Amino acid sequence: MNARGLGSQLKDNIPVTELSASGTFEQRDLLRKGLPCMKNELLPSHPLELTEKNFQLNQDKMNFSTLRNIQGLFAPLKLQMEFKAVQQVQRLPFLPSSNFSLDILRGNDETIGFEDILNDMSQVN
DSSP, rough: OOHHHHHHHHHSSGGGGTTTTOGGGOOOOHHHHHHOOOOHHHSSSSTHHHHTTTHHHHHHHHHHHHHHHOOHHHHHHHHHHHHHHHHHHHOOOTTTTOHHHHHHTTTTTOOOHHHHHHHGGGGOO
16 A cells, blocks of 8 residues: 555544544634734623713714704715715824814814823824
8 A cells, every 4th residue: 555545544534623622622723813802802891881982973973863953964964974084084004193183073172081191192003
């Protein structure tokens, strides 16, 4: 029997699934899946955490609905188009963008918040 025939017999006899670990002792494939991030897998630690994460989105929705009730359908659509246009404008890839024009559209240009003082741009993404 030649070596080629012996290799094919070995592959047929031992399924590959039995060689891989499974269960509680399974090792994570770091090359394909990367390092595990436990923060994404955890549930929010406080009930208000989800509300705080979505604060700006909820505020925009409320402003759009108020604007629609007062001025009609065209006003929030125009404002959403301006938001999308402003979000597409970025600096060069190696420079962080402050999105100041988006703050002007939202009316946040005159307020000083936590992120204005203690936000480190080198830690963003």
